[in-house]
Amino acid sequence: MPALPRSGEFALIDRHFRRPPVSRNATVGIGDDCALLAPLPNEQLAISTDMLVAGRHFFEDVDPAALGHKALAVNLSDLAACGAQPLGATLAIALPAVDDAWLEAFASGLFALADAHACELVGGDTTRGPLTLSLTVFGSVPPGSAHLRSGASAGDDIYVSHAPLQGLGDARLALQLQQLARGETPSAAATLQALDTRLRHHLLHMTRVRLELPQPRVALGLALRGIASACADLSDGLTGDLGHILRASGLGASLKALDGAEGLLHACSPALRTLGNDFALDMALAGGDDYELVFTAPPARREAVAAAAARCGLCASRIGRMEPQPGLRWIDLEGRQQTLAAQAFDHFA
């Protein structure tokens, strides 16, 4: 019963972000000073926050529905890494100006993914400013069940998740192909410029969904409860994100390019491998924007890992092993050992 006129900002929230509750997680949603969330009894709350800035994390002219999807996906990916069940999210958004068509598309992308994970938008803030998104997500996990980065043991296998025919490095390839099309010079410019236009279009077609519509591995994170010893999500590149596990667990690791059923090449897509196995492995190691899980588990749990992945329709490729000796070693396609610098993408480098 709105007795008073509504101003633009609040009408904006109403128009695009207020919906009837889709689940029973939130008892009071958008519109009060706070949202009220009823945590699951005897469970812990997992919380993660991410900020996305136009021109840095996405192109200003990106499809807004895809942006709405991705903004939530990168946060749900953190819940997946913890093995938490999503409950809700808040969204803070700075916009240069009101653009109803843009907001409608953005909200449609965000809500489609939110609904798929029963994750309720419980609150938010809108303001004018350079296009910036900040989401905070909430999940639920029984005490002691969360995957931490610190739980790996020497001897544990190292896995990465991926969907069939998709893999690590795809998103980075798509980004570089898009940068090239914009006249920029990505790191692999020489290789990519040498391709004929039709192949470049084909590769972009096969990989851009990985860059623009990453699927957070929430179901896999849940399925790995009690199986994975440590887990992180791949956002800044495999070497860097695995490095978090190494540091937190006080261990080192060896990764293999290809050794029978083991090796990172198993986690590279056919599309990426058309550019050569060495190129594919480089892209997979230093990727970024993969939003897959990298996790460890004891060798005795190999069947359990495979079964958990299969229940989610995903592959869990075994790529190496945790070792007591610090550092990250790489066994290349010729069996030579190299040392990798386990650097994650650094926004301030």
Add this chain to the structure above:
Amino acid sequence: MPALPRSGEFALIDRHFRRPPVSRNATVGIGDDCALLAPLPNEQLAISTDMLVAGRHFFEDVDPAALGHKALAVNLSDLAACGAQPLGATLAIALPAVDDAWLEAFASGLFALADAHACELVGGDTTRGPLTLSLTVFGSVPPGSAHLRSGASAGDDIYVSHAPLQGLGDARLALQLQQLARGETPSAAATLQALDTRLRHHLLHMTRVRLELPQPRVALGLALRGIASACADLSDGLTGDLGHILRASGLGASLKALDGAEGLLHACSPALRTLGNDFALDMALAGGDDYELVFTAPPARREAVAAAAARCGLCASRIGRMEPQPGLRWIDLEGRQQTLAAQAFDHFA
């Protein structure tokens, strides 16, 4: 045991935002994919998020310690409005470049206020971009105890909180004095330019603490549990924020300038009143950045309201009454009735 080199972004987080836990709210804090928070048994979680953009919510050259304080204060103010006990917060920050001295000061301001409210920084994100801050805060409240905007009844008294000698409109006056000093033309420019420089300096001295270091009324929000029927915090101006309560409760209200012990003039500081009572009331009605509570309670609870405020060292000035008739009416100093447009500050107006 950091076995691997750390990159700049993570070192940045370590240097400025990672601390030993100060309370037992978070079982895993900054540094994993998610923070884990143990909610209080049988309580609900109150959640609020706010985004602050340089040049819009604060001057680029603001004192960073004050900015750290204010960024958290405006979020804690939302928890106060709900009557929630703060538990923790996440911080996402976009910075144009790394400036260690700035970050150290910012963190010091943020942590000083966080510690004062036992509110733990449990997670965050740092990225490069136009200076933007986004905080999400978490509080705890027993089911059914949260103050909502929708709980007011016709006949309820309307109150605003403030500290002795401070009041509504002070922050807006400070902002306008600062804008004037920068050569901008705030809405009250004519009045303020007519003042002699010494008085302008005195007024800024008396009021800028209200703009730069707002004190979230968390203790009052808790003390009003079971007493207030509805509550909101004052961030966008009294008429607008009270308007939220009117809309949510399906009611109207009358506010009085001054009528014995009742009236908004009681909530205006002596500093602001040196500019005249009419001017002071205009600033108090349309303020913004007050971060006080506006709340309602039945007349039978006047003593309980006064006692709750007194336990917090605060004043609760009674300024009007909820009425069944929609709309917001204003009884001015001469006893004439006017109708106010209950418009909150609109970032997109």
